[in-house]
Amino acid sequence: MSTSTLDHPSDPLAVFERADELRDAGHEQIVFCRDEPTGLRAIIAIHDTTLGPGLGGTRFYPYAHESLALTDALRLSEGMTYKAAAAGMPLGGAKAVIIGDPATVRTEALLEAYGRFVESLGGRYYTAADVGTTSADLDVIGRTSSHVVGRTTTAGGSGDSGYATALGVFSAMQAAAAVSWGGNGLADKVVGVEGVGKVGRHLVTLLLAVGARVVVSDPRPSALDDLRESASKVQRAESVLAERLDVYAPCALGASLSATTVDQLAATVVCGAANNQLAEASVARQLKERSILWVPDYMANAGGLIQVGGELTNERREDVLAQVRRIEHTVGEVIRAALDQDVTTSEAARGVVDRRLAAGRTA
Numbered sequence: 001m002s003t004s005t006l007d008h009p010s011d012p013l014a015v016f017e018r019a020d021e022l023r024d025a026g027h028e029q030i031v032f033c034r035d036e037p038t039g040l041r042a043i044i045a046i047h048d049t050t051l052g053p054g055l056g057g058t059r060f061y062p063y064a065h066e067s068l069a070l071t072d073a074l075r076l077s078e079g080m081t082y083k084a085a086a087a088g089m090p091l092g093g094a095k096a097v098i099i100g101d102p103a104t105v106r107t108e109a110l111l112e113a114y115g116r117f118v119e120s121l122g123g124r125y126y127t128a129a130d131v132g133t134t135s136a137d138l139d140v141i142g143r144t145s146s147h148v149v150g151r152t153t154t155a156g157g158s159g160d161s162g163y164a165t166a167l168g169v170f171s172a173m174q175a176a177a178a179v180s181w182g183g184n185g186l187a188d189k190v191v192g193v194e195g196v197g198k199v200g201r202h203l204v205t206l207l208l209a210v211g212a213r214v215v216v217s218d219p220r221p222s223a224l225d226d227l228r229e230s231a232s233k234v235q236r237a238e239s240v241l242a243e244r245l246d247v248y249a250p251c252a253l254g255a256s257l258s259a260t261t262v263d264q265l266a267a268t269v270v271c272g273a274a275n276n277q278l279a280e281a282s283v284a285r286q287l288k289e290r291s292i293l294w295v296p297d298y299m300a301n302a303g304g305l306i307q308v309g310g311e312l313t314n315e316r317r318e319d320v321l322a323q324v325r326r327i328e329h330t331v332g333e334v335i336r337a338a339l340d341q342d343v344t345t346s347e348a349a350r351g352v353v354d355r356r357l358a359a360g361r362t363a
């Protein structure tokens with residue numbers, strides 16, 4: 001008899017073997033969603049709703065197996081709790097993943113079925129866009145759920161959050177630059193932007209406007225075309241990580257900061273949009289030991305959350321962008337706390353988050 005579906009790791013989910021991990025992650029609720037007619041398989045992870053309803057995007061991704069999808073949902077939803085708390089938003093942390101390649105399995109029926117699961121949570125979870133989903137997908141999900149933000153502006157949403165996220169990263173980078181180089185900030189500094197997609201391309205424009213020298217890398221053949229008039233003003237590299245930089249801005253996928261890459265990194269500041277930039281938590285200490293100032297990802301990239309969260313309270317666009325710019329102040333405080341207390345920026349940021357969550361629990 002074959003035991004391939006019983007023995008970990010060949011068991012694709014092995015959820016009982018992961019019971020300790022699930023308990024340690026401290027999630028409030030994990031929902032496994034399956035809809036046979038449409039082939040939907042999704043996981044919604046609600047991490048913490050102390051400060052408000054859980055809000056986080058839906059990632060649509062061809063995970064090699066379901067266990068990886070669960071790991072992603074757990075990590076990303078926990079990160080959303082920290083992001084909302086650090087940004088001072090009245091929101092909790094949650095995230096969802098749909099398993100499959102959106103290019104081949106995305107149908108309107110599947111998205112509508114997913115929306116019914118979101119709706120069944122009664123507002124404990126609000127969804128938004130993430131890797132593999134767009135505002136147009138959210139319009140479809142919005143047919144079966146009212147707990148959707150980030151729909152197209154035509155459908156009444158605030159649309160793509162790439163610019164707000166880039167403005168937040170830029171504001172965070174200015175705070176780090178002020179500490180590192182004083183008055184002139186980012187002028188004449190070499191900034192390596194890894195990934196010029198929906199966020200990176202706006203970040204490039206903001207950087208060029210303050211006189212930074214920008215190097216970009218992106219394996220996508222049309223990436224430079226997307227930069228439009230900025231394209232002629234940037235230098236292209238195979239990998240910005242291998243360049244001599246003042247600032248490294250990871251704006252592609254997570255986990256680009258590992259023991260190996262940090263060992264070789266030639267930069268004074270790291271500040272970018274990618275979620276979960278540290279391959280392991282210990283890398284935060286390694287960055288500090290190498291005197292590289294790392295802006296915690298969930299602080300730098302909160303602009304998108306501020307935009308879509310603002311839909312729930314009907315914020316005006318200018319007020320949303322003003323709040324995004326305040327990331328500069330929050331990040332500056334965390335950097336100064338880290339320096340004063342001789343701790344990593346990761347530890348200093350966690351201090352802010354833990355204090356806000358503790359205050360929420362006693363309120």
Ligand SMILES: NC(=O)c1ccc[n+]([C@@H]2O[C@H](COP(=O)([O-])OP(=O)(O)OC[C@H]3O[C@@H](n4cnc5c(N)ncnc54)[C@H](O)[C@@H]3O)[C@@H](O)[C@H]2O)c1
Pocket residue numbers: 131161162165194195196197198199200217218219220223251252253254273274275301302304305
């Ligand atoms: N869009 C938002 O509002 C938002 C908010 C918070 C966090 N983020 C995070 O920021 C990152 C970028 O988001 P996005 O919306 O711009 O995504 P995107 O998919 O539009 O762009 C990512 C870009 O990175 C490129 N890329 C992939 N692998 C690369 C590599 N190894 N080196 C260089 N480039 C590479 C891709 O070709 C693509 O152009 C993601 O990690 C996302 O989770 C985005």
